[in-house]
Amino acid sequence: MKNYTSINDIDNINSWIDEAKALKTNHLKDVNLGKNKTLGLLFFNSSLRTRLSTQKAALNLGMNPIVMNVSGDAWGIEFGDGTVMNGNTAEHIKEAAAVVSQYCDIIAVRAFPSLTDKAKDESEQVLSAFKKFASVPIVNMESATGHPLQGLTDAITISEHAKVSKPKVVLSWAPHIKALPHAVANSFVQAMQKMDVEFVIANPEGYDLNPEITGNTTIYHNQEDAFKDADFVYTKNWSSYKDYGKINNTDPNWMITKDKIGDAKFMHCLPVRRNVVVEDAVLDSKSSLVIEQANNRTYAAQLVLKKILENL
Amino acid sequence: MKNYTSINDIDNINSWIDEAKALKTNHLKDVNLGKNKTLGLLFFNSSLRTRLSTQKAALNLGMNPIVMNVSGDAWGIEFGDGTVMNGNTAEHIKEAAAVVSQYCDIIAVRAFPSLTDKAKDESEQVLSAFKKFASVPIVNMESATGHPLQGLTDAITISEHAKVSKPKVVLSWAPHIKALPHAVANSFVQAMQKMDVEFVIANPEGYDLNPEITGNTTIYHNQEDAFKDADFVYTKNWSSYKDYGKINNTDPNWMITKDKIGDAKFMHCLPVRRNVVVEDAVLDSKSSLVIEQANNRTYAAQLVLKKILENL
Amino acid sequence: MKNYTSINDIDNINSWIDEAKALKTNHLKDVNLGKNKTLGLLFFNSSLRTRLSTQKAALNLGMNPIVMNVSGDAWGIEFGDGTVMNGNTAEHIKEAAAVVSQYCDIIAVRAFPSLTDKAKDESEQVLSAFKKFASVPIVNMESATGHPLQGLTDAITISEHAKVSKPKVVLSWAPHIKALPHAVANSFVQAMQKMDVEFVIANPEGYDLNPEITGNTTIYHNQEDAFKDADFVYTKNWSSYKDYGKINNTDPNWMITKDKIGDAKFMHCLPVRRNVVVEDAVLDSKSSLVIEQANNRTYAAQLVLKKILENL
Secondary structure, eight states, rough: OOOOOOOOSSHHHHHHHHHHHHHHHSSTTTTTTTTOEEEEEEESOOHHHHHHHHHHHHHTTTOEEEEEEEHSOOEEEEOOSOOOSSSSSEEEHHHHHHHHHHHHHHHEEOOOSSSSOHHHHTTTTTHHHHHHHOSOOOOOSOOOSHHHHHHHHHHHHHHHOOOSOOOOEEEEEEOOOSSSOOOOHHHHHHHHHSSSEEEEOOOOOTTOOOOHHHTTTTEEHHHHHHHTTTTTEEEOOOOOTTTTOOOOOOOOOGBBBBBHHTTTTOOOSSOOOTTTTHHHHHHTTTTHHHHHHHHHHHHHHHHHHHHHOOOO | OOOSSSGOOOOOOHHHHHHHHHHHHHHTTTTTTTTEEEEEEEEEOOOHHHHHHHHHHHHHHEEEEEEEHHHHHHEEEEEESSSSOSSOOEEHHHHHHHHHHHOOEEEEEEEOOSSSSSHHHTTHHHHHHHHOSSSSSSSEESSOOOOHHHHHHHHOOOOOOOOOOEEEEEEEOOOOSSOOOOOHHHHHHHHHHHSSSEEEEEOTTOOOOOHHTTTTTTEEEEEHHHHOOEEEEEEEEOOTTTTTOOOOOOOGGBBOHHHHHTTTTEESSOOOTTTTTHHHHHHTTTOOOHHHHHHHHHHHHHHHHHHHHHHH | OOOOOGGGGGGHHHHHHHHHHHHHHHHHTTTTTTTOOOOEEEEOOOOOOHHHHHHHHHHHHOOEEEEEEEEHHHHOEEEOOOOOOOOOOOHHHHHHHHHHHHHHHEEEEOOOOOOSSSHHHHHHHHHHHHHHHHHSEEESSSSOOOOOHHHHHHHHHHHHOOOOOSOEEEEEOOOSSOOOHHHHHHHHHHHHHHSSSEEEEEOTTOOOOOHEEETTTTEEEEEHHHHHOOSEEEEEOOOOOTTTTTOOOOGGGGSSSSHHTTTTTEESSSSOOOOBBBOHHHHTTBOOHHHHHHHHHHHHHHHHHHHHHHHO
16 A cells, blocks of 8 residues: 555455554554654644544654644645746645655645635645655545545444444434534545445435445435434534535534434544534443544554555 | 642652652663653643653653644633533543543643633643543643642752751742743742741732642741841742732832842742843852753653653 | 854865765664754744754654744743843743753754844844853754755755766846845855855846855856856845845846756755746756755754764
């Protein structure tokens, strides 16, 4: 594997899950693999879990992480082709990506979507530019349309907590006050489509995700129907895809409650707004897997870095 | 020892001072103790000495420090119980603390007081929340009401420079243009109360510290009387405790001068505003211990981390 | 060598170039030299290449880098002598430099000029203060008037790509929309003056660099004349030195084009504004050495740190 930029880069999700569980059991078994190798973590946007877990994963492999907040520590990066750069951007991605490749053995990038320009977001401007102009492997730490480290994490977590051979997993939209990206939902959908689960989606009308991603997955517009016999309820807000980036629904009836999910396990990528997306009673119950998901972020990242290091 | 959040966590200050001096003599003697262990340093507020010395201490123990400016690198954290999070905070401390605990073997936190809400500050909202919701040990890198790494540092420094068996130590308030916290003063008072010194406080009327902390310690409202025969003059501004967080006095006559302190050693936690808190002639003289105090910050932090690591 | 703050600190540029090339061939040969030693990187200004390459250089020597954005992570630093500090600065450089020296074995500093106060900039207020008040070696990561890590990098790169024994090297001004410092140009001039090259400068009238630095170097005010038979065209914008810090010329005819430079190698320190300073056709051609320059930043920094470490 060269890059890890999408769930589609996982060749066999079941074997990846097994490998990640092995790393979790013995997290220092490859502590010499990344010795004297550097992971550059470039943040165009805020981060807590990804920032810390990816550093921790690198350290578990003996790598040296170098963190940079691109906008705050450096300056505006230009992505346009042929631009006369007499505006607010001071360095072109062609140079920036090639230059960072001189100092880092692997580059991990976080760059959120605009949520205003669908075509630009779907072109994955930043991530694609790094893939094109960097000379070292690229890891996606959440891009405009995907968050494959989270998707892999979620697959691992479901595998760990499944009590039946083919559990029912529901991805449910929930309300939020801000317009949020589709990245986490997209990667979760793609991960579930690769696993041996019964997978359905629940979201209000007008909130269907990109049909090229959801494909044949059943979409309910009635949450109660979708939740019937669910083993896992994975919750996430996203803004409208059709009416791109807009908030057309904040219906509090879509908030996740203990009553609604019963004994199903609750999952969320975090950060989560309590009593907006999900009520306290769920998050504070034994049904919540959110902290264990966060824990598994380390091993998802560690597995990805390990596979890239082995291929350098 | 699990957490180090207050001077009260020191069981025997004299033996701690001896242990810190031993680390100072041979700062790499435990360089394998923290191998493959991670210290998370979370800053809700600015820092220079604490930021650098705590990282250095971790490195001296072979630990991997990971630094995060919480507000700048991530987002607003919610501390309220049962809050409907439809405002400016994006993640609850319940999740944040539990999540960071997945990636760090020890978490160090800096979070200053509001200086507007005494009850909230005295509840140590941030520090208490980390103690409650984190699953790993917590180190206080200055909280609303205490700065115990500084207090330990100061005890070490006084022990190193004492020329008599029971030196006289004066904590003196000095003027400042901004409303400052009581944390450093509180921890210094608590440290001195544990040491075999003659300890008094000098501050203007209306500026007495929290009486639950000062206890039986003599408080002078006349600086000259307090300074008589002093061996050490420890200086610090703080805002009013009674008229909470207010600046009711900026009397330049309380500034520390060479004339006032004579041969006494001058101490300050830094940063210090020259010619407002203390005149150049003091800071630039051999009587000043401020740089040596800063040096001892490393060994105070290293001792605390070592004790926690030995107990993991 | 104690400090590295100017190209003048290079005793023999040819032997330094040879040593840097040896490090490039075997970049981990001194990986134990800096073990348990700390490099503090203090940024008063933004940085990308310098931030990453200097960390990478430290890691190649086994050092622990600690990075701090002074203004963002800490507070305003006072440089005035005898100042009554009742304004926006909270800590004097006398304390700050001495304190950081307690935690770092070497301190690297970046501090740009004001471009409004020539005398202050030429006094190198920040860098000089660190040299004066720090007790450990200082490395200049670009100061008001010099960028000697870049100058050394450029000397290495020219040496690697020279096809004749005494190549012709031209430093050419190019237009820019912002007022930029003279630091890179100054250090490049000083480096070329030490090398066995035919060196000339091309800039518009009114844009001559500090004559104390350019000395006997020929200055053309006609770019075409200067470029004749050039082997290397090093391009950089700078604001006026005479009319200090002003932009009096943005003539697009000074932009570097493929037509102008022919087969000459193109060099620039980066970041570079495409199609303002230089056209795409140059940067995207085989003639461009800019990425290789960025690569050599690591070995220039590594050589400097190595020489300092060997002398500690």
